[in-house]
Amino acid sequence: LYLYKTEAQFRAADAENALRERHGVAMDRLDRADVQNMEPSLAPLYHKGVLFRDAYVFSSPRQLAFALAQAVISGGGEIVRGEVSAIEPRGNGICLRTADMQILTDHAVVAAGAHSRKITASIGDRVLLDTERGYHVLFPQAGHLLSRPVCYPEHGFYMVPMADGLRAAGTVELGGLAAPLNPKRTAMIRDGVKMLLPAAGQGSDEWLGFRPSMPDSLPVIGNSPHLPRVTYAFGHG
Ligand SMILES: Cc1cc2nc3c(=O)[nH]c(=O)nc-3n(C[C@H](O)[C@H](O)[C@H](O)COP(=O)(O)OP(=O)(O)OC[C@H]3O[C@@H](n4cnc5c(N)ncnc54)[C@H](O)[C@@H]3O)c2cc1C
Numbered sequence: 001l002y003l004y005k006t007e008a009q010f011r012a013a014d015a016e017n018a019l020r021e022r023h024g025v026a027m028d029r030l031d032r033a034d035v036q037n038m039e040p041s042l043a044p045l046y047h048k049g050v051l052f053r054d055a056y057v058f059s060s061p062r063q064l065a066f067a068l069a070q071a072v073i074s075g076g077g078e079i080v081r082g083e084v085s086a087i088e089p090r091g092n093g094i095c096l097r098t099a100d101m102q103i104l105t106d107h108a109v110v111a112a113g114a115h116s117r118k119i120t121a122s123i124g125d126r127v128l129l130d131t132e133r134g135y136h137v138l139f140p141q142a143g144h145l146l147s148r149p150v151c152y153p154e155h156g157f158y159m160v161p162m163a164d165g166l167r168a169a170g171t172v173e174l175g176g177l178a179a180p181l182n183p184k185r186t187a188m189i190r191d192g193v194k195m196l197l198p199a200a201g202q203g204s205d206e207w208l209g210f211r212p213s214m215p216d217s218l219p220v221i222g223n224s225p226h227l228p229r230v231t232y233a234f235g236h237g
Pocket residue numbers: 082083084085111112113114115116119133134135136158160169170208209210211212233234235236
């Protein structure tokens with residue numbers, strides 16, 4: 001649910017919403033009373049909203065990851081932990097290098113998100129991958145206050161009801177993979193939640209994550225030109 005505080009903001013989103021509609025995104029335009037009925041815990045700062053009818057949310061990405069891992073194991077796969085520093089050709093196959101292992105295989109998929117660039121570089125492929133850093137604050141007492149993900153685009157973060165509370169996450173920071181968390185960003189999210197959802201209470205866990213971003217917003221999917229036994233699957237806008 002996207003919310004706008006003024007008619008001017010709502011109108012300014014016309015072009016992007018029309019584009020979404022042309023691509024089949026189902027949406028309802030809502031007035032103030034509709035929003036109030038749907039999400040009564042929100043402070044009534046909204047003027048109008050747009051509901052994306054087919055949007056969905058995973059209440060626990062952690063459980064999803066465990067379920068996927070379990071499916072791999074049930075299908076006869078094995079999970080090996082390690083940080084791959086390089087991939088190189090070896091005979092008719094390839095070798096994945098970690099600090100203490102060399103794994104020989106005939107095919108590999110690189111899906112290391114924002115960290116994929118180091119691996120593609122070891123193969124000799126130059127990819128214009130960078131990171132848009134995003135911040136997260138959990139409000140453990142507030143999960144029940146919203147019934148769907150809510151975002152004021154002007155605030156730049158989403159409030160999402162999840163299994164362990166309300167996740168407030170977003171913002172975009174161009175700062176690379178090494179710089180530490182900037183506490184001003186999480187303070188901004190905390191202040192925003194306090195204003196938009198006054199009953200949310202205190203935030204707890206904070207973290208910084210790394211979106212794998214490409215300049216053209218398109219994912220990198222396909223085989224390496226230098227080493228076709230390696231398939232790339234990372235990156236987005
Ligand atoms: C704060 C924040 C909030 C977000 N909220 C949402 C949201 O609500 N909805 C949404 O759709 N998207 C959201 N995103 C974006 C989403 O998280 C990313 O699009 C998604 O995680 C990218 O998935 P991925 O599998 O490509 O990379 P990642 O999730 O980053 O996974 C990469 C994996 O590769 C591993 N890895 C890295 N380097 C190596 C190596 N050298 N060797 C071995 N393994 C390695 C990492 O440990 C990790 O497990 C959010 C992002 C941030 C930062």
